Amino acid sequence: MISVLFVCLGNICRSPMAEAVLRHQLKERELEEKVSVDSAGTGDWHLGKPPHEGTRSLLDRYGISYEGMRARQVLINDYKAFDYIICMDSANERDVRKVFGSCSEQQTKVFKFMDLLPDKPGNDVPDPYYTGNFDEVYELVSEGCGKLLERIRREHQI
Known part of the structure; x- marks a missing residue:
């Protein structure tokens, strides 16, 4: 099974939104048995909490399930457990690479x-915890997850 991990700061806004959206897209294409999806945060402030109310409200509006999702922190073992580790911003990527340290020889994983959306401005997915703009994040996440799914299908012939 192919595995994807989305990472943001607290694992309550952006990364759980991406996890839920990609799961939804996989289910629509009947690929949920071929690709597993999870999310984590670099910080530990929200461990065990459900996604942020803004994320839940937006996902409810689009009929996308977030059932059972709880915040967790990224772990060194995640490096071997996941094929794709996708960070929501530059700081998250830097922090993830610190966690993985020398085990991250295969830097491309x-x-x-935003590498999935090279035509969009900016290097980072804005954090709606601070901006309050969950709709902007949803638009990026929805399009980016579609691009990721295309990439996975191409790279793994599924």
């Missing part, structure tokens, strides 16, 4: 979400 860790990359920024």
Whole structure:
């Protein structure tokens, strides 16, 4: 099974939104048995908490499930457990690479979400915890997850 991990700061806004959206897209294409999806944060402030109310409200609006999702922190073991580790911003990527340290020889498995959207301005997915703009993040996440799914299908012939 191919595995994807989305990473943001607290694992309550951007990365759980991406996890839920990609799961939804996989289910629509009947690929949920071929690709697993998870999310984590670099910080430990929200461990065990459900996604942020803004994320939940937006996902509810689009009929996308976030059932059972709880914040967790990225772990060194995640490097071997996941094929794709996608960070929501530059600081998340830097922090993830610190966690993985010398085990991250294969640097291409860790990359920024906005690398999936090279035609969009900016290097980072804005954090709606601070901006309050969950709709902007959803638009980026929805399009980026579609691009990621295309990439996975191409790289793994599924």
